[in-house]
Amino acid sequence: MTADCHFGRQSSSRVGAWCARCHTKLNPAVAQLPDNQYYCYACIQMGRMDTLHRLVTVAEPNQFAKIVKPMSWQGQLTNLQQQCADQVVKIFDQRQRHLLWAVTGAGKTEMLFPAIAWAVSQGLRVGIASPRVDVCIELFPRIKAAFEQVSCILLHGKADQPYQYCQITVCTTHQLLRFYHAFDVMVIDEVDVFPFAGNQMLHFAVQNAIKPGGGILYLTATPDEALMRQIRQKKLSVSYLPIRYHGFLLPTVKIIKSRHLKQKIDQKQLPQSVLRMIIKLLQQRQRFLLFVPRIKDLTLVSEALNRAAITGRFLTVYSADPKRIEKVAAMRDQTVDFLITTTILERGVTFPGIDVIVLKADDEIFSASALVQIAGRVGRNSARPTGRVLFYCERRTKTIRSCDNQIRQMNRKATRLK
């Protein structure tokens, strides 16, 4: 038996403007069906919840076989990582709510392993959730490999694996709607990301999925304003991991003002300074990502490059691109010199030793956290822990300044630790 929600077809007298599963306040005019029932349109992707369905829950028994040494991972943590890992164990043990602000490339997944191992050995049930399905898909095999003896399951909207009661659940934050008071401890990775940030339904899902008084660890490299407010109001404790696993500082941003940048790109042209930089990188065989704000910029910029007779091999990629996976693989296999991309590659992907260029960094599409994440693609491996982060823009916006400040602030914290 599990503590998850099941659906029955018994009738229920519960007719109201609130969804029993996701707690969304519904607009009755939209939620009403011609047969005078109501349905929830907010969580419908999880199967339709309506007034003919009743949620059933079963108490969580924590029926797990005792595993003395659950962790099969053999790796080594750095001193700083170990300190953070010890802290996470403490957070789980005392069932706190805590934010771990770890810079991009800090090695945060490995840092979770000791705490997960501790929780499993205590017979606790562990939930690891992220708003992004690609993050979950990336995370799951690493968790499974690190805890070979422990039952693990991956849940997301496109997964075809049937549900099973497991001690470790890796899932999207949407899938948490299926759980009620199920997890003793939880990790929410990339909390600042769409669709989680500012989404009441998903926040409710987290609160509902965790046992009363359970411990919860939020992870991010780029906390948003909502999290910062909770920290200031002392509703959430915070700790920092400002140093990357290899011990080097974050590469800082070079902001380059370029007049009429937008206008030029719209006319399928690039400023000389940008073209010279691209030619230089290609000559040095330095691979890079070229970020643009909008899908239409992909063709504009690639045409501008073709017009300028740039000889490098490149591809364009965006979120709904049917060849997205192949194109990312081409960059990884080094069959192309660079990718022109939208913010889709801002996080979750690592290409060793690359530089990044952002065109129109002052476009409103780029949030401060997106810019920090983009800058965080650079210098991630110890063979080349530095690199160029070039923001081309017409104006030095508040967002760009905020990104620059966040990186500098983390580097100051890191220097103090050294």
Next chain:
Amino acid sequence: MLLCQAPLSTALTLEKIFSFQKVRPPRACAKCLSQFKPLLDCQTCRVCGRRAVDLSDDTCLDCHKWRQQFPYPFVNQALFEYNAAMKDFMKQYKFLGDYRLRAVFNQLVTARLKQSGRLIVTVPIHPNTFEERGFNQVLGLCEGVQTVSCLKTCQITKHTRQSEKDRAARLQTAQPFEFVEPAGSLIRGKAIIIVDDVYTTGTTIRHAASLLYQAGANSVTGLTLAR
């Protein structure tokens, strides 16, 4: 937005907000809508409305067969191709049961129906389906225009779901509908348009059409969202 997670805010420009008109949220974003392939402005089979493959013949092979098998005059107009995007739409709307999605095509369907000037009859769904789904997907598409419910599904026939049967089996299916008696006077001598969501083999809509002809309809045409 319906159909995708695109945030609404991008569609609400300042201009719109200060125009003091009632802001009607867009039903689906331009990118999603572009996935549907309209049939209205391309060459189609004049009988069933599918996209023409052989441009030298105005009637498709299936419809040549129908000419021999179906005794009444009948042509169908389809609004969109039944492509992957439309299949996905049907999955979300009918099978997942997101009733809001009727709004994606409602205006287009009702505009066509009004333009036809005909009496509108919808293909009925089985009572069990209605109970399960909570709505009739065809009526949802027609919301806003007056329709006549003069057909119902026969109690006995609901062996397998339409989508599970192959074409040959469907062509032989016995009449799945019956006429609701008091409606006879409404139909006699009238020009009628029957509405359904998808035209697959054309059997269902012809079953409905033949009943209407038998009840004395003057002419019957079809309109389906997809073909």
